[in-house]
Amino acid sequence: MSVRHALLAFLSARPKYGLQLREEFEESTGEVWPLNVGQVYTTLQRLERDGMIESDESEDEPGPQKVFKITEAGRVELDQWLNTPPDMAQPPRDELVIKVLSALRVPGVSVHDVIQVHRRYLVELMQQWTRLKEDEADFDLTFALVGDAELFRLDSVVRWLDAADSRLKRAALEPPDTKPAPLIRRRLVTRR
Amino acid sequence: MSLLELHQVSKFYGEGETAVRALYEMDLSVDEGQFVAVMGPSGSGKSTLLTIAGSLEEPSSGEVYVGGAALSRMGRNDKARLRRRAIGYVFQDFNLLPGLSAAENVALPLELDGVPSRRALQIGCSTLERLALADRAGHYPDQLSGGERQRVAIARALVGERRLLLADEPSGALDSRNGEAVMRIIFDACRSGVGAVVVTHDPHLASWADRVVFLRDGRVANAPDAVAGASAGRPLASPG
Numbered sequence: 001m002s003v004r005h006a007l008l009a010f011l012s013a014r015p016k017y018g019l020q021l022r023e024e025f026e027e028s029t030g031e032v033w034p035l036n037v038g039q040v041y042t043t044l045q046r047l048e049r050d051g052m053i054e055s056d057e058s059e060d061e062p063g064p065q066k067v068f069k070i071t072e073a074g075r076v077e078l079d080q081w082l083n084t085p086p087d088m089a090q091p092p093r094d095e096l097v098i099k100v101l102s103a104l105r106v107p108g109v110s111v112h113d114v115i116q117v118h119r120r121y122l123v124e125l126m127q128q129w130t131r132l133k134e135d136e137a138d139f140d141l142t143f144a145l146v147g148d149a150e151l152f153r154l155d156s157v158v159r160w161l162d163a164a165d166s167r168l169k170r171a172a173l174e175p176p177d178t179k180p181a182p183l184i185r186r187r188l189v190t191r192r
Numbered sequence: 193m194s195l196l197e198l199h200q201v202s203k204f205y206g207e208g209e210t211a212v213r214a215l216y217e218m219d220l221s222v223d224e225g226q227f228v229a230v231m232g233p234s235g236s237g238k239s240t241l242l243t244i245a246g247s248l249e250e251p252s253s254g255e256v257y258v259g260g261a262a263l264s265r266m267g268r269n270d271k272a273r274l275r276r277r278a279i280g281y282v283f284q285d286f287n288l289l290p291g292l293s294a295a296e297n298v299a300l301p302l303e304l305d306g307v308p309s310r311r312a313l314q315i316g317c318s319t320l321e322r323l324a325l326a327d328r329a330g331h332y333p334d335q336l337s338g339g340e341r342q343r344v345a346i347a348r349a350l351v352g353e354r355r356l357l358l359a360d361e362p363s364g365a366l367d368s369r370n371g372e373a374v375m376r377i378i379f380d381a382c383r384s385g386v387g388a389v390v391v392t393h394d395p396h397l398a399s400w401a402d403r404v405v406f407l408r409d410g411r412v413a414n415a416p417d418a419v420a421g422a423s424a425g426r427p428l429a430s431p432g
Contacts, residue, residue, distance in 0.1 A: 112408070116406065116408075116413050119406065120404075120406065122395070123231070123395055123398060123399060123404050124404075126395055126396065126398075126399035127399045127400075127401070127404070129399065130399040130400055134376075134379075151396055151399065152396070154395070155394075155395050155396045158395040159395065162233060162393070165233065166233055
């Protein structure tokens with residue numbers, strides 16, 4: 001999650017105060033990702049140092065609050081960020097995948113039971129998200145979008161567990177392949 | 193009250209060494225207003241569970257109770273009456289009759305049960321209205337979208353006094369938006385007291401249920417509970 005770029009996005013419409021930005025950040029993520037005010041100000045200082053934003057003492061309001069506005073360089077940076085896909089070419093070091101792969105090597109452990117523990121837990125999490133979405137989504141579009149993202153992410157993990165379960169079951173029924181494994185590992189290359 | 197109970201239900205196909213075990217000593221209880229999803233890989237016994245619960249097939253051993261009545265003590269006619277009056281089925285491929293309008297399809301189980309056709313049609317139309325399909329009552333199945341056809345099929349399954357809904361992959365042929373709409377209708381029906389058993393391989397859709405039962409090789413998949421830890425039981429992720 002790029003707090004830096006989210007703040008640039010919030011400043012793209014009009015200048016704002018730091019506290020306003022924190023509130024907007026939490027609203028924009030359906031209040032799922034809380035953000036402390038210290039992190040907001042540290043990020044704003046860095047953005048100002050890098051020439052992406054400028055600050056001004058408030059003219060309308062008395063007191064020390066600064067108002068921040070985006071610069072032209074900030075707009076270019078924001079536009080580039082929005083249109084650059086995140087790097088997803090390399091598989092992440094996924095803890096759940098590692099647990100299942102490790103279970104295969106531990107004597108006396110049923111990998112199917114390990115898979116089932118995680119499957120059940122993930123579906124329970126999905127039930128909680130579906131209830132929350134059911135209660136809130138009609139009133140809060142942002143929360144509905146975040147809820148969808150989380151449900152699809154968990155869904156994909158459960159589907160991987162299902163596929164792994166079936167693959168391991170098939171493998172247990174088939175004789176092991178005696179051919180040596182190929183040494184070449186393909187790397188994904190994507191145009192960015 | 194328990195609408196559906198399975199006690200130690202087993203089902204074998206074939207005999208001797210070639211017998212295939214589809215279900216083994218299965219226990220399941222579904223109360224009024226409860227939404228149960230059944231998940232499991234192909235061949236795990238999900239569909240067999242549904243056909244036995246709906247009295248379309250008999251178990252090799254064990255007992256099934258629908259509304260407190262044991263199916264093994266019922267004759268063919270009693271079971272047929274039970275299926276018409278107490279149980280609604282929903283299939284993946286909708287199974288609507290192409291020559292009947294949406295309202296006529298919904299009214300059909302009532303007519304088969306002896307309700308005069310005009311009255312059956314009135315009830316059919318009001319059931320469609322409850323599912324926001326009033327403007328589709330006169331349409332034929334080929335004039336409806338996939339999502340609308342499945343909603344009509346659910347209306348047909350819920351029409352009359354039926355309190356037990358059995359659905360086999362009801363959203364399998366639908367896109368995610370229509371699949372979610374179908375699950376929402378079943379969810380709402382359960383809030384009004386219907387008990388539902390929905391077989392699905394789709395975790396997203398199973399997450400609508402109050403309870404999820406996992407089947408594996410004809411049995412409920414038992415595995416130790418997740419170890420309570422930093423990540424377990426927390427509904428919302430934080431940026432960390």
